[in-house]
Amino acid sequence: MPVDRLLPSQEADDLIALTRDIADKVLDPIVDAHEKAETYPEGVFAQLGAAGLLSLPQPEEWGGGGQPYEVYLQVLEEIAARWAAVAVAVSVHSLSSHPLLAFGTDEQKRRWLPGMLSGDQIGAYSLSEPQAGSDAAALRCAAKADGNGGYVISGSKSWITHGGRADFYTLFARTGEGSRGISCFLIPGDLTGLSFGKPEEKMGLHAIPTTSAFYDNAHVDADRLIGAQGQGLQIAFSALDSGRLGIAAVAVGLAQAALDAATAYANERTTFGRKIIDHQGLGFVLADMAAAVASARATYLDAARRRDLGRPYSTQASVAKLIATDAAMKVTTDAVQVFGGAGYTRDYRVERYMREAKITQIFEGTNQIQRLVIARGLTS
């Protein structure tokens, strides 16, 4: 049954209906085949972009949808319920356009934002390196001044969602010493000197590649620097506050899909002469799953509404990411249990949901790092 959402406008209701229609007609028929064969869904992002779903929260003046974050996240949740890998890529696209939108000059925005927000171009976010994941300030990829205002970039980055496929990369590279020696650059995907590794062999999210990137004396002009030199880490963390809400919404979508599948199965399967949902021991498992999904959704909506009101929401974003992704892991694992032996096969989607839920606890700040952020907010 579709989620009964409390949305702020008729336009938002229409957007959810549009998303469900696209999920039914475009995503659902092909998701299983792509996830099994680990093949890229050509054309899917162009269709999402044409429907306006790649830039919902960005301002209309730059070609975005001008929607509140609470609406965008619920759209993302609906996409994730059908295809988590696509929803993650949509969320990362939004994450990668945030630095230009929030820190770029008007001239930079005029030049690059329309392409990004129209859905013609898909973006990726490149902060992590082999030795710098949680400890982002340990990154080494270097951008050295070329003497003419531009930069020469050398080094490697890792774990890039949509690596090798994206049209632009929001890159964080070292321009000096320490945490204030990191800068943000907007890199075109076809930059000379930029190459990509082969896709990682992941537990889930098979349809979207995750790769390393290698910069070999790659030259960019001065206008590719976003924000001030040395402001990169501040920009990266500001983008991640929003991105974490996207991951929370993806996690809730996955959990909702698992709950729906488990509920349908429990209403059909019989043992000992009755539907398994009528065994209280199993009915209570489903009740706990439903409660976990509802409370996880409430935490991300609370953070999103604060963001929409222009109030601080960084701690709430970490709370939402922690609660929603832990809930997704628990709910998807319980969904496999509800299916019994069948849940452990690839005949049903619940095993995929469980594999996909795991990554939501790891990327865009592991849940240990979310606890660090929350604890920092509690420290007087």
Ligand SMILES: Cc1cc2nc3c(=O)[nH]c(=O)nc-3n(C[C@H](O)[C@H](O)[C@H](O)COP(=O)(O)OP(=O)(O)OC[C@H]3O[C@@H](n4cnc5c(N)ncnc54)[C@H](O)[C@@H]3O)c2cc1C
């Ligand atoms: C599928 C996938 C997609 C990704 N996409 C992107 C992307 O698009 N862009 C990007 O930049 N990165 C991306 N990442 C990278 C991801 O954000 C990092 O993997 C993550 O931040 C963890 O970093 P790490 O793997 O280096 O683990 P580490 O930082 O080495 O952590 C290892 C363990 O130690 C724990 N730990 C570390 N420090 C502390 C501490 N201070 N206190 C308590 N525990 C701690 C961690 O929680 C973790 O459990 C992706 C990763 C994956 C797997």
